[in-house]
Amino acid sequence: MNERSLILKAQKGEKEAFQDLIVFYYPYVSKFLFKLTNDSSLSEDLTQDTFVKLIRGIDRFDVRKKTAFSTWVMTIAKNCYLDFLRRSKPETLSFEEQDLPSSFDVQDRVLNRMQAEKLKKALESLPPEQAAAIRLKYCEQQTLREIADRFSCDPKTVKSRIHNGMTKLRKKLKRGLLL
The missing domain is CATH 1.10.10.10 (Winged helix-like DNA-binding domain superfamily/Winged helix DNA-binding domain)
Incomplete structure (x- = not known):
């Protein structure tokens, strides 16, 4: 697989090039996200989000720079995971609204x-x-x-x-x- 030519073809909108890139990187991304989440359903969702963002942002990847495409893909995956964590943060309640557990330990x-x-x-x-x-x-x-x-x-x-x-x-x- 000539990765550089696949990337250039994908940047021109060739579906087969996207498909080849996705088939090649899918196992790496899904395993990486599964290790982070330890949840197969969530890692599958985040993997799909990663490839949607890859497809939408492929034009921003510069094949002339030293950055490896694999690094770029895994950075997208990591950012999808971090975005998920930020979205799933519980809302902060005021002190009066909080249910403090009976075992609340100031020490x-x-x-x-x-x-x-x-x-x-x-x-x-x-x-x-x-x-x-x-x-x-x-x-x-x-x-x-x-x-x-x-x-x-x-x-x-x-x-x-x-x-x-x-x-x-x-x-x-x-x-x-x-x-």
């Missing part, structure tokens, strides 16, 4: 807040480029590409910064510095 909330503060301080102890990459990835849910563009570096560099920073945080957790 757990205080401990969780204390741990979050210690984690924040540990994050601040990392080198600035590692801390910033971790915050952007996990707090702002940016992609490696978006973070790399922001810092004018390669996505692999961002991935390395995140990995090294997380390794340092885990070591601190194991030594009990965050608990």
Whole structure:
């Protein structure tokens, strides 16, 4: 399969090229989404959404850039999953409207807040480029590409910064510095 020529044909609207691309990538996308959701029905729906978005947005993929088509497809799939999570977030109720469980435990909330503060301080102890990459990835849910563009570096560099920073945080957790 010559992927580049299939993409170019699909961009011109050739249905057979779309069909070949979908047949090739369908197993990868559906397995990826099933691993994320652990729900076959939901992963099937998200897989279909992914390919609908792929078909609608194929013109935006630039075959001349270094970005692999597979990366682009999997990014669409990941974004479909994230969109699903955002849509399925429960509405926030005011304190008066909430049904507080009888086992409501203030102590757990205080401990969780204390741990979050210690984690924040540990994050601040990392080198600035590692801390910033971790915050952007996990707090702002940016992609490696978006973070790399922001810092004018390669996505692999961002991935390395995140990995090294997380390794340092885990070591601190194991030594009990965050608990």
